[in-house]
Amino acid sequence: xxxxxxxxxxxxxxxxxxxxxxxxxxxxxxxxxxxxxxxxxxxxxxxxxxxxxxxxxxxxxxxxxxxxxxxxxxxxxxxxxxxxxxxxxxxxxxxxxxxxxxxxxxxxxxxxxxxxxxxxxxxxxxxxxxxxxxxxxxxxxxxxxxxxx
Amino acid sequence: xxxxxxxxxxxxxxxxxxxxxxxxxxxxxxxxxxxxxxxxxxxxxxxxxxxxxxxxxxxxxxxxxxxxxxxxxxxxxxxxxxxxxxxxxxxxxxxxxxxxxxxxxxxxxxxxxxxxxxxxxxxxxxxxxxxxxxxxxxxxxxxxxxxxxxxxxxxxxxxxxxxxxxxxxxxxxxxxxxxxxxxxxxxxxxxxxxxxxxxxxxxxxxxxxxxxxxxxxxxxxxxxxxxxxxxxxxxxxxxxxxxxxxxxxxxxxxxxxxxxxxxxxxxxxxxxx
Numbered sequence: 001x002x003x004x005x006x007x008x009x010x011x012x013x014x015x016x017x018x019x020x021x022x023x024x025x026x027x028x029x030x031x032x033x034x035x036x037x038x039x040x041x042x043x044x045x046x047x048x049x050x051x052x053x054x055x056x057x058x059x060x061x062x063x064x065x066x067x068x069x070x071x072x073x074x075x076x077x078x079x080x081x082x083x084x085x086x087x088x089x090x091x092x093x094x095x096x097x098x099x100x101x102x103x104x105x106x107x108x109x110x111x112x113x114x115x116x117x118x119x120x121x122x123x124x125x126x127x128x129x130x131x132x133x134x135x136x137x138x139x140x141x142x143x144x145x146x147x148x149x
Numbered sequence: 150x151x152x153x154x155x156x157x158x159x160x161x162x163x164x165x166x167x168x169x170x171x172x173x174x175x176x177x178x179x180x181x182x183x184x185x186x187x188x189x190x191x192x193x194x195x196x197x198x199x200x201x202x203x204x205x206x207x208x209x210x211x212x213x214x215x216x217x218x219x220x221x222x223x224x225x226x227x228x229x230x231x232x233x234x235x236x237x238x239x240x241x242x243x244x245x246x247x248x249x250x251x252x253x254x255x256x257x258x259x260x261x262x263x264x265x266x267x268x269x270x271x272x273x274x275x276x277x278x279x280x281x282x283x284x285x286x287x288x289x290x291x292x293x294x295x296x297x298x299x300x301x302x303x304x305x306x307x308x309x310x311x312x313x314x315x316x317x318x319x320x321x322x323x324x325x326x327x328x329x330x331x332x333x334x335x336x337x338x339x340x341x342x343x344x345x346x347x348x349x350x351x352x353x354x355x356x357x358x359x360x361x362x363x364x365x366x367x368x369x370x371x372x373x374x375x376x377x378x379x380x381x382x383x384x385x386x387x388x389x390x391x392x393x394x395x396x397x398x399x400x401x402x403x404x405x406x407x408x409x410x411x412x413x414x415x416x417x418x419x420x421x422x
Contacts, residue, residue: 002203042249043335051255062198064157107251125334128334128335
């Protein structure tokens, strides 16, 4: 089937199998490989992207469901400068191996839209769907707190 | 993990969805957060996927006299913030806020959760506690099913072939309590309790959301909250697992019921966040 999805401001249109998952459309069809496949069971959050501005797990959405909608991946965040959340993650060393970072950052962008100044408990609760298996959570919470201030 | 092949269809109306649902091997897709994981594991492999996710006519919340009517495609994140829900059915806002994580709540729907009928799910138990009625459309027209008759077993409901949920109607109820115990933040309830008015419903203490009938009867007969909560695990048959024995779950049911009843009675603080 033909899907048409606006990804990072550009309208993309491709023939894909009906069963194609959004994360595979982004990675394999478009070559946007910042979005990672972690657990592939909608638990870990590594595949988080924005769909119409809201954080979602792209391993549990069909590309077909996103057709006609707007997706933003990590690649679409920065303009000529880093996005404030990216900058905060870099300054506060909010990543260790980095695998969870793209999903983590997209989840934070969505969080800060709904709650621009979350406290540390709110940050932890809001990020419970994003796992860092290096367990580098302290610096991640520091980074979100810095980005929100 | 990739689902087995299927034909994806996106109907433009409920009528069109029902026509497509009549085809052999068809399944209804709403937010997809129960169905797609099962398809990826190949537990189920529908031939036709009827995606009603874009049907705006099924996404609404409105007050109709003393009843709150909620469109089937209303998402958990909508339930959490909707002013009508927060004022007139606050238990549903609280239960929805405890589902999965933000990403899951951006996709999962009340109709999908009821149709999936996982006994460990938060929202079906809350709807049952509220005395909710499920409005169903199907090949033989419309019918209403009370939630006490809706859940038939683990992931089994009274929905017939070719039928779909279009909305849920719950009576206004502002006395509520909700408790949920998980091993890790993200997980499903090991045990949970939803209280609305006089009604006490246990989460994950059987093959479906179950009323704590003995507790309810004790309360009606004037027992204290502590006494009544001590009876919450009567006639329950929770799963017995190495990390959580049936006895431990029954203990949790009693403790969580006490806390939820105390919250409903206004004896402990704690509103919606």
